[in-house]
Amino acid sequence: MSEPIRVLHIAKSLGLGGTEKVMQLFATHLSRRWEAVVYSPRDGERGEMLRAAGVATHIQPDLFQVLQRVRPRLVHVHRAGWPEPELMRPLRNYGAPVVETNVFGRFDPSPSGRAVTRHLFVSHFCARRFAALHGVPVEPPAYGVLYNPVDTDFFAQALPAGPDFAQALPAGPDFAQALPAGPDFSRPVVGRVSRADKGKWSPLALDFLPHALRAAPNLEYRIIGGIPEAEAWVDRNGLSGRVRFLPPVRTDAELAAFYGGCSVLAHANDTGESFGLVIAEAMACGLPVVTHPCPPPRDNAQVELVDNEVTGFVAENAEEYGLAVARLLGDPALARRMGEAGRQKAARLYRAQTVTLQLEAIYDEILANQAKGKTP
Template sequence: MSDSRIRVLHVVKSLNLGGTEKVMRLLVANLDRQRFNPVVYAAGNGEVGTQLRAQGITTHIGGDILKLLHSFQPHIVHIHRAGWPEPGQLTPMKLAKIPVVVETNVFGHHDPSPAALILDRTLFVSKFCLDRFAHVHGINACPPRYSFLYNPVDTDFLAKHALKNKDFSLPIAGRISRADPGKWSSLALEILPRLVQDIPNFQYHIIGGIPEAYDYVNTHRLDQNVVFHDPVHTDAEVADFMNELSLLAHANDTGESFGLVIAEAMACGLPVVTHPCEGLKDNAQLELVEHGVTGLVARTLEDYVGAVKYLLTHPEEAKRMGQNGQSKAAQLYRMQDIAAQLETIYTELLTLKGITS
């Protein structure tokens, strides 16, 4: 009996733990298997590959992608990439005459190369990235060529495992990122002496500590107030970490093209403190965190310290913002709904090419 499902090949550089890889996995795993046959190709293997295979998703690691395209014959190839030109990346899709090619443009960059003409849809991960792209490049960024699709979050799981009857007055804040200096802001450390001075028992939990952070904590003798944690690998570990906190303190000078950790904190019912970034840097964190609604936006060091102190000393307000964030995350980022939106996009693009499922 022949398989009449729509064949979709998702392409990503590696299957290591990372935001891009996690988003890809959640999209693939939530496609309707009765309608779609999803397969993943990556140059390198990793923990996300193990997770995919455990969910019954076939993965191809390394090897000739053109050979795979000819053997699998996907109706759709979906590439997850930064958005800028990468020589040779799109050539195999052209050579294999793939009917529909979609990209998730993670960082909102522009690919003006002739190879990019093969793309049928560019999906930005936030409205901010879509709007900035249109403004900077003077492109009418609208369907069918352009649109945005929020990153998926397992909001059901995180909400279910969020601590019930949380005490938002506990003086505990936290942050999660990769252990990469590019994911940090000086705000993340400079707030600490002031907070500890006013709230001596303040605790700051960090996942993704960098050498500068360890040095700062040692130099300022903050080791009794700061706890460094190992990286988390699963949503259960994310939920456990969030359950320790009264708020998420987000600080990243490069900003966020979406803000997966912010969305996960919201899904766990936490209020978020964040800050804007200057110029044309990523600012989707302000799309997720609405000031006074789902958290607080601080523009200066003094504002940031004040925002954290306000939430810790006004637990009912912190709870209200956390509940608002949880509702917003469920409404906009729920992985099952995002995958259903992606299925609609796939179907529409195939129809435009005269291919019906």
């Protein structure tokens, strides 16, 4: 058997952010034809998880030194997309093909940015906006769309058992058993997950509550990633008995336990989402999602993930948002149906094994073109 092809994945840190999680999922789901190695100047929780999974990590400031030591055939950099000469210049000097996951759909016209062989956007929204803003056709072989991976199989198996979610997805080759029960939609529990970062919040994340409570007075709102301003708003409006602020979670098992105790995911972020990993994970757990659109040119992939009136609701304002939440809480059959539609969509489009196979095909194409002396 031939030696595996070494791929160096690069992220600016190995903390608990979504960019780092996507990199971790790719690195740990590549087939045995590939050897994933990870570089970052800053270690963190995902570094520990990668090493526990058997993936070598290199934590130091000098990227070019790591490139010379590791000698990867391919480099995959996970970044925002804007010019970062200190990061990209070593890649250009090294000379191996570079795949870029362009997390925010930004443009890098700098000389060091020309090191990238293939630009991958994480949503069709990002690709369309990029083409419209910069007049660059988003076409192969230089550009493409590859959704972020989600460990949908794990979420399906890790959900706590509940009596109100009996339907299973059709068994596939990688499903060892039928999917278990999931959320119990008889509970009037709304969940929210984000980093404890003001930039991840919208006033809508709280302003919907009075409207929802009028129609669903027993509603309980559980929040991971609360910020001081949100806690002050809850106290000021006398809603401490209806809102619980919970500590952050580290693992998918903790996320599954949280989602399994909810009936609806409430998503609200004024900056929008270039993909929406929290939304995709909630869908993988069988939860319907309520979200809102963002005006151009802000990120708006949340409405690409959430199909209005199919996998959840897209609300325009606080009253519409609150009524959508209350409708789902008051109609468990509707919540179950939308949650199942979301779970099927997540398994079809974001399943980590499937998306990683698509990435491997891109790697193969790039190396084949390199062997033929072709350039993108």
